[in-house]
Amino acid sequence: MTLAPETTDLKVQLRLADSWYTVCDLHRLEPGRGVAALLPDGRQVALFRDRADRLYGIDNRDPFVGAAVLSRGLTGTHQGRTFVASPLLKQRFDLETGQCLDDESVRVATYGVRAR
Amino acid sequence: MTANPVATPTIVLVGHGMVGQRFLEALAERGLTATHRVVVLCEEPRPAYDRVQLTSYFSGRTPEELSLTDREFIADHGIELHVGDPAVAVDREARRVTARSGLVVGYDTLVLATGSYPFVPPVPNKDAEGCFVYRTIEDLLAIEAYAKSRATTGAVVGGGLLGLEAAGALKGLGLTSHIVEFAPRLMPVQVDDGGGAALLRTIEDMGLSVHTGVGTQEIVVGEDGAVTGMRLSDGSELATDLVVFSAGVRPRDQLARDCGLAVGERGGVSVDERCRTVTDPRVFAIGECALAADGRVYGLVAPGYEQAETAAATLAEDEASFTGADLSTKLKLLGVDVASFGDAHGTAEDCLDVVYSDSRAGLYKKLVIGRDGTLLGGILVGDAEAYGTLRALTGSVPPVSPESLVLPAGAGAGAQLGPSALPDDAVVCSCHNVSKGTIRGAVTEHRCTTVPEVKKCTKAGTGCGSCVKVLGQLVTTELEASGVEVDKGLCGCFAQTREELYEIVRALRIASYRELLDRYGREDARGGEGCETCKPAVASVIASLAPAIGASGYVLDGEQAALQDTNDHFLANLQKNGSYSVVPRIPGGEIAPEKLIVIGEIARDFGLYTKITGGQRIDMFGARVEQLPLIWARLVDAGFESGHAYGKSLRTVKSCVGSTWCRYGVQDSVRMAIDLELRYRGLRSPHKLKSAVSGCARECAEAQSKDFGVIATSSGWNLYVGGNGGATPRHADLLAQDLSDAELVRLIDRFLMFYIRTADRLERTSTWLERIPGGLDHVRDVVVHDSLGICDELERLMAAHVAHYRDEWADTINDPEKLARFVSFVNAPDTPDPVVAFVPERDQIKPDLPLLSLGIRPADTVLEGSAQR
Ligand code: SRM
Ligand SMILES: Cc1cc2nc3c(=O)[nH]c(=O)nc-3n(C[C@H](O)[C@H](O)[C@H](O)COP(=O)(O)OP(=O)(O)OC[C@H]3O[C@@H](n4cnc5c(N)ncnc54)[C@H](O)[C@@H]3O)c2cc1C
Ligand code: SF4
Ligand code: FES
Numbered sequence: 001m002t003l004a005p006e007t008t009d010l011k012v013q014l015r016l017a018d019s020w021y022t023v024c025d026l027h028r029l030e031p032g033r034g035v036a037a038l039l040p041d042g043r044q045v046a047l048f049r050d051r052a053d054r055l056y057g058i059d060n061r062d063p064f065v066g067a068a069v070l071s072r073g074l075t076g077t078h079q080g081r082t083f084v085a086s087p088l089l090k091q092r093f094d095l096e097t098g099q100c101l102d103d104e105s106v107r108v109a110t111y112g113v114r115a116r
Numbered sequence: 117m118t119a120n121p122v123a124t125p126t127i128v129l130v131g132h133g134m135v136g137q138r139f140l141e142a143l144a145e146r147g148l149t150a151t152h153r154v155v156v157l158c159e160e161p162r163p164a165y166d167r168v169q170l171t172s173y174f175s176g177r178t179p180e181e182l183s184l185t186d187r188e189f190i191a192d193h194g195i196e197l198h199v200g201d202p203a204v205a206v207d208r209e210a211r212r213v214t215a216r217s218g219l220v221v222g223y224d225t226l227v228l229a230t231g232s233y234p235f236v237p238p239v240p241n242k243d244a245e246g247c248f249v250y251r252t253i254e255d256l257l258a259i260e261a262y263a264k265s266r267a268t269t270g271a272v273v274g275g276g277l278l279g280l281e282a283a284g285a286l287k288g289l290g291l292t293s294h295i296v297e298f299a300p301r302l303m304p305v306q307v308d309d310g311g312g313a314a315l316l317r318t319i320e321d322m323g324l325s326v327h328t329g330v331g332t333q334e335i336v337v338g339e340d341g342a343v344t345g346m347r348l349s350d351g352s353e354l355a356t357d358l359v360v361f362s363a364g365v366r367p368r369d370q371l372a373r374d375c376g377l378a379v380g381e382r383g384g385v386s387v388d389e390r391c392r393t394v395t396d397p398r399v400f401a402i403g404e405c406a407l408a409a410d411g412r413v414y415g416l417v418a419p420g421y422e423q424a425e426t427a428a429a430t431l432a433e434d435e436a437s438f439t440g441a442d443l444s445t446k447l448k449l450l451g452v453d454v455a456s457f458g459d460a461h462g463t464a465e466d467c468l469d470v471v472y473s474d475s476r477a478g479l480y481k482k483l484v485i486g487r488d489g490t491l492l493g494g495i496l497v498g499d500a501e502a503y504g505t506l507r508a509l510t511g512s513v514p515p516v517s518p519e520s521l522v523l524p525a526g527a528g529a530g531a532q533l534g535p536s537a538l539p540d541d542a543v544v545c546s547c548h549n550v551s552k553g554t555i556r557g558a559v560t561e562h563r564c565t566t567v568p569e570v571k572k573c574t575k576a577g578t579g580c581g582s583c584v585k586v587l588g589q590l591v592t593t594e595l596e597a598s599g600v601e602v603d604k605g606l607c608g609c610f611a612q613t614r615e616e617l618y619e620i621v622r623a624l625r626i627a628s629y630r631e632l633l634d635r636y637g638r639e640d641a642r643g644g645e646g647c648e649t650c651k652p653a654v655a656s657v658i659a660s661l662a663p664a665i666g667a668s669g670y671v672l673d674g675e676q677a678a679l680q681d682t683n684d685h686f687l688a689n690l691q692k693n694g695s696y697s698v699v700p701r702i703p704g705g706e707i708a709p710e711k712l713i714v715i716g717e718i719a720r721d722f723g724l725y726t727k728i729t730g731g732q733r734i735d736m737f738g739a740r741v742e743q744l745p746l747i748w749a750r751l752v753d754a755g756f757e758s759g760h761a762y763g764k765s766l767r768t769v770k771s772c773v774g775s776t777w778c779r780y781g782v783q784d785s786v787r788m789a790i791d792l793e794l795r796y797r798g799l800r801s802p803h804k805l806k807s808a809v810s811g812c813a814r815e816c817a818e819a820q821s822k823d824f825g826v827i828a829t830s831s832g833w834n835l836y837v838g839g840n841g842g843a844t845p846r847h848a849d850l851l852a853q854d855l856s857d858a859e860l861v862r863l864i865d866r867f868l869m870f871y872i873r874t875a876d877r878l879e880r881t882s883t884w885l886e887r888i889p890g891g892l893d894h895v896r897d898v899v900v901h902d903s904l905g906i907c908d909e910l911e912r913l914m915a916a917h918v919a920h921y922r923d924e925w926a927d928t929i930n931d932p933e934k935l936a937r938f939v940s941f942v943n944a945p946d947t948p949d950p951v952v953a954f955v956p957e958r959d960q961i962k963p964d965l966p967l968l969s970l971g972i973r974p975a976d977t978v979l980e981g982s983a984q985r
Contacts, residue, residue, distance in 0.1 A: 024942040032645060032678035033685070035942040042950070047942070050645055051630070061951075066968030067694035068951045072682045076647030078608070080640075085648035087682035087690055092648075 014045060014057055015112030023047065026115045029055070034071035034084065036060050045111055046071035048095055050082050056095035057111030062086045063100075070108070124153050127431070128213050128223040130203040130371065132158035134167055135403030135420035136229035137184045140195060142428030149193035155221050156195060157213065159202035159230075160252060163190070168417055168547075168580055170256065174285045179253050206375040208396055225398055227427060228372060228385060232365035232404040232415065237273070241335035246343030247359045250282045259360065263289040267357035270294070271346055273332050274362035275302040277445060280452070282360045283324050294325045294354060296332055296346065306445055306456040307495050310473055314480035314497040318452050321478070327354070335359060367405045367413050380407040389437040391427040400427045410440040417579065418442070418546045444507050444546055446500060446582040453500035455582075458493025458510040459484050467492055472522040474498075481522040489513045504586030505535050508542035508552065535586045536593050544586055547579025552590065559594040567591055606877060607649035609633060609641035614802060614877045618657050622873075627667035629654050629679050648681075653877040655679035656764055659800035660872050663916035670927055671763075671800075672934055683762035686938065687924055688744055693963035695952045696744060697737040698724070699761035700751050701797060704771040704789035704809075705732030714754040722747055725960045731768035731806070733759060738961055740952050742945065745938050748925045757923035760798060764878075766805045769793035770818070774811030774828070781811035783828030788857070789817075792826070795861065796868065798921045802875040802884075805868070806841075820848045823881040824864055829853070833860045837867055838892070840882035849885070849892045852900060862911065866899040869910035 013020040023037045029049040037045045044060035060068045065088045073084040083092040092101040100106035143149050165182040190197050205214045212222045234249035236242050248259050270286035272279045275297030287293040301312025331349040338344040345355045367384040377395045378386045384407030386394045393399045403420040419441035429436035444457035462484040470483045479498035486492050515537045540553035564570045567588050571577045577584045605611040626632050634642045662669040683689050688696035719726045724736040771789030775781030789809040808817040809826040819825025825836040825848050832854040839848030875884040897903040928934045939945035954961035
C-alpha cells in the first residue's frame with residue numbers, strides 16, 4: 001500500500017485470520033531495512049518498508065538455515081519487484097509473494113500489512 | 117558348468133578399472149548395451165574407481181567418493197558385473213572365458229582391460245612384512261593400517277611420479293619419509309637435470325629425504341620377519357619400518373600370453389590402430405595392458421580413454437583409430453608444482469631450448485621449440501600456472517615469444533598468455549580429450565554458463581583436474597564473446613565497477629547512495645531499492661571517503677544504516693541460529709591480565725561461548741541481539757573498543773613477542789603492531805585487511821601471509837604486500853626494504869589507500885595485485901616512486917581517516933536512537949527470540965540446532981514474560 005508523505009502517528013498493522021493486529025509505530029520502519037514482530041501465537045513476522053513507502057510482511061524464518069532472521073537482511077529490487085536477501089546464505093525472497101528467487105521450490109508465508 | 121547359450125551377441129570385458137569403465141560408458145553411449153549382452157569380470161572387491169585420485173584417500177576422500185560408477189548405470193544398461201571374480205583362462209577356440217568362481221561365459225567379443233601391476237625389483241626379502249605396493253584402494257588401506265600401528269619411518273623405492281605421491285602420502289600419515297631413486301634425479305622420465313634440481317629442493321623443503329643415484333640391494337628384516345631397513349648400493353643402510361615399491365608398472369598380459377595372443381618384447385598385448393589384437397579379430401585390448409600400434413604401452417589414463425572410445429566405435433562400426441597420444445603430466449602432490457608436456461626432453465631434431473632457472477626460488481621452466489618456432493613441449497617446476505595453456509598450445513607457434521612465456525611475472529617480460537590465444541583444435545582437457553572448440557560449443561550451443569555446467573556437458577575437468585583453471589578462463593571469454601554479457605558492472609544496479617564508483621563518489625562528493633543510484637545507476641534500476649551487492653559496497657566507499665566528501669564516518673548514521681550488511685548493521689557477527697558473536701579489539705594481541713579478567717567475567721555473566729581466534733584475540737559467541745548493547749556497555753567501560761570482526765575493514769595486526777623478550781628479536785614488533793592496528797582500525801575497504809609484524813626473519817607472526825606484513829631487520833623494517841591465507845593462499849611480495857618507522861607507515865598509508873581506490877568489491881589485496889595491469893611493479897611505481905603523482909592525496913586521505921576515527925560501539929551505546937535497533941521484536945523488545953537457544957557442550961554452550969529445524973516453539977512458552985502485546 002502507499003502512504004501520503006510525512007504522515008506521523010500512523011501504526012503498522014498486520015492482517016491475522018479475522019482482524020488487524022497492531023505492531024508498532026510506522027516510524028520504526030526505516031526504508032530499506034526490516035524489523036521483526038512477534039505474533040500472539042508465537043509466529044515471527046519480518047516487516048519492511050521500501051523507498052516508495054510500500055509495506056511488506058513475510059515469515060521471519062529463513063527456511064534454509066532455520067533461524068528467524070529474514071528481518072535483518074538487505075532489501076533490493078529485481079525486475080521491478082522488491083525482495084529481501086537472507087543475511088545468512090543470501091537467498092532472495094520476493095516480499096510480495098514470499099517466493100524464493102533462487103530456488104523455485106521454496107516460498108515463505110506472507111502477511112497483509114497496512115498503516116493507519 | 118557350460119557356457120550360456122548365446123542368444124544376443126555377447127561382449128565380455130575383463131578388468132573393471134578406469135579404462136574398462138570408460139569402455140562401458142562408450143558402449144552405452146553408442147547404444148551397444150541395448151543390442152548386446154555385456155558381462156564384466158572385475159578382480160578387485162569393488163567396481164571401478166578413480167585410481168588417478170587414489171592418493172586423495174589420505175586427504176579424506178572415501179572409497180565411495182572415489183567410485184567411478186554407480187548401481188544405476190550398471191542396472192540401467194543391463195550390465196552383468198561380477199565383482200571379486202577375475203578371469204583365469206580364455207579359450208579362444210571355443211570363445212569362452214572362465215572366471216575364478218568357476219563361471220564360464222561365452223563371448224563374441226572379448227575386451228581385455230587388465231591394466232598393470234606394480235613392478236617389484238627382485239631384491240631379497242621383497243615380500244617381507246611391511247613391504248607394500250601402491251596401486252589399489254586395498255594397498256592404501258593396508259599401508260595406512262601398518263603405518264598407524266607399527267611404523268614411524270617409511271621409504272619409497274622409486275622417485276617417479278607415483279613414488280613422490282606415495283612419499284607425500286607417507287609423510288601425511290606422520291612418518292619420517294625417504295625416497296630412494298636409482299637415477300641421478302627425481303622424476304627422471306618427466307624432467308631433465310635442471311628441473312630435477314629445482315624439484316629436489318622443493319621436495320626436501322617439504323621435509324622428505326631424497327637419496328638419488330642409489331639402488332636398493334636388500335630389504336633388511338628383523339627377527340619377526342618384518343622390515344627394519346634397506347641396504348643401498350652405496351653400502352649404506354637406511355633404517356625404515358615400511359617400504360613402498362613404486363619402481364614402475366608392467367602390463368598385465370599373462371591371461372593373453374596363456375591363450376596365445378601376441379605380446380610385445382617388453383610386455384603388452386599387441387593391438388592395431390582399432391585396438392584389436394593383432395592375433396585375433398574377436399579380441400581387443402585397451403588401457404595399460406595394451407601395446408598400441410605406435411609400439412608404446414601407455415601408463416596414463418587419457419590415452420586409455422581414447423583406446424576405450426576407439427574399441428567401442430569399432431564395435432559400432434564407426435570410424436576411429438588410436439595412433440598415439442600425448443604424455444603430459446602434472447604432479448598432484450600437495451605443494452609441488454611440476455608439469456611436463458609434449459616433447460619435454462627435446463628429442464626432435466634441431467630443436468632448441470628456452471630455459472629460465474632460479475634454483476634459489478626452486479623455479480625451473482623449459483620450453484622446447486622447433487626450428488620454425490613451433491612449441492614442442494616443456495617442463496615446469498616450481499610454478500606450473502601456465503601448464504594448461506602451454507600444453508594446449510603444443511604443436512603450434514605461440515603468439516608471443518617463448519622467452520616471455522617462461523619469465524616469471526614481474527621479471528621484465530611476463531607476458532600473460534591467456535587461453536584465448538589457443539586454436540580451436542587445441543586439447544584443453546587431455547584426460548578426456550576435450551578441445552577448446554568443444555568447450556566453446558558447450559557455451560555457445562549447449563548454453564552452459566558456468567564451469568560446473570560445462571564440466572557436466574563435456575566431461576572436461578573431471579579427470580585429474582589440472583585443466584580446470586583454463587576451463588574457467590575459457591568459459592568467461594566465450595560468454596563475453598557470444599554476447600552473453602559478462603557484465604563488468606558491480607551488479608544489476610550499476611554498470612560501473614567499484615573503482616569507477618569510487619572515482620564518481622570522490623570527484624562529485626556524493627554522500628548518498630540513493631543519489632548515486634538515481635543518477636548513475638542502470639536505467640531500470642534508478643528509483644528502485646538497489647540490491648544486497650551494491651548497497652554494502654557503496655556504503656564502504658562512502659565510509660572510506662567520509663572525511664573527504666563530508667559524510668558522516670559513523671556507519672549507522674541516517675541512510676547509511678540501511679545499506680550495511682547485517683553484521684555491520686548490528687556491529688557484530690551473525691551466527692547460524694540468529695545469535696551474534698562479539699570480538700573486542702586486542703591490538704597486536706597484547707592484553708593485560710585485568711582486561712582478560714573483564715572478558716572472562718562478561719562471558720560468564722552472559723553465558724557466552726568463548727574461543728581464542730586465529731587472529732590473536734578472543735571471540736564470545738551466542739549473544740542475542742538485545743544483549744549486544746549491554747555487553748558492549750561493560751566492554752567499553754573497561755576500555756575495549758570494537759574489533760571490527762564484522763566489517764570489511766582492518767581485522768588484526770598480529771605480532772610476535774619481538775625484541776623485548778625474544779633472544780632473536782631485532783625490533784620491537786609488538787609496539788609496531790599496536791601502532792599499526794590503532795592507525796588503521798575502522799578503515800573501510802573493499803575486503804577485510806589483515807596484517808602482522810614479526811620481530812626477526814624467523815617470522816613467528818606469519819607476516820608474509822597478510823595483506824600487509826612487516827618483518828624486522830637489523831636496520832629497520834621490510835614491507836610485504838598482497839599475502840593471503842584462506843582458500844587460495846598467496847605469499848606476500850616484498851615491496852620495500854629496511855624502512856624506518858616513519859617510512860614504513862607512510863608507505864603503508866599509500867598502499868592501502870591506492871588499494872581501496874582501485875580494487876573490486878570483495879577483492880583481497882592478493883587478487884588485486886594479481887589482477888591490476890603491471891602487478892607489483894606498477895604498484896611499486898605508484899606508491900614508492902609516485903609515478904601517478906597521487907601520493908600526496910593518498911596520504912591526505914589516510915590522515916583524514918586517522919583523525920576522524922571514532923569507536924563505533926562507544927558512539928552506539930551513547931545514542932538512545934541507535935540503541936532502539938537492538939531489540940528482538942519491535943513489539944516485544946524484552947522477549948528473547950525463542951529460536952535462539954543453546955545446549956551444553958564441553959563445559960560451554962552451542963546452538964540448539966534441532967530447534968532450528970523445527971523453527972518454532974509452542975506458543976505458551978513463547979509469550980511468557982512478553983512485556984508488550
Ligand atoms: C573467528 C575466526 C575463526 C577462529 O575461531 O579462530 C574466523 C571466523 C570467521 N571467518 Fe575467518 N576467522 C578467523 C581467522 C581467519 C584467518 C586467520 C588469520 O586471520 O590469521 C584466516 C586466513 C587468513 C586470511 O584471511 O588471509 C581467515 C580466513 C577467512 C576467509 C577467507 C578469506 C580469503 O581471502 O580467502 C573468510 C571468507 C571471507 O572473508 O570471504 C573468512 C570468514 C570468516 C567468517 C566471517 C565467516 C562468516 O561469515 O561467518 C567467520 C565469522 C567469525 C565470527 O562469527 O565471529 N575467514 N579467517 C577467526 C577470527 C580472527 C579474528 O580475531 O578476527
Ligand atoms: C597412485 C596413482 C596415481 C596415478 N596418477 C595418474 C595421473 O595423474 N594421470 C594419469 O594419466 N594416470 C595416473 N595414474 C595411472 C592411471 O591410474 C592408469 O593409467 C589407469 O588406471 C589405467 O586404467 P586401466 O583400466 O588400464 O587399468 P586399471 O585402472 O589398473 O584397471 C585394471 C583392472 O583390471 C583388473 N584385472 C586385472 N586382471 C584381471 C583379470 N584377469 N580378471 C579381472 N580383472 C582383472 C585389475 O584388478 C584392475 O582393477 C596413476 C596411477 C596410480 C596408481
Ligand atoms: S619472529 Fe623472531 S623475534 Fe619474533 S618471536 Fe619469532 S624468533 Fe622471536
Ligand atoms: S586434463 Fe585432467 S581433467 Fe582435464
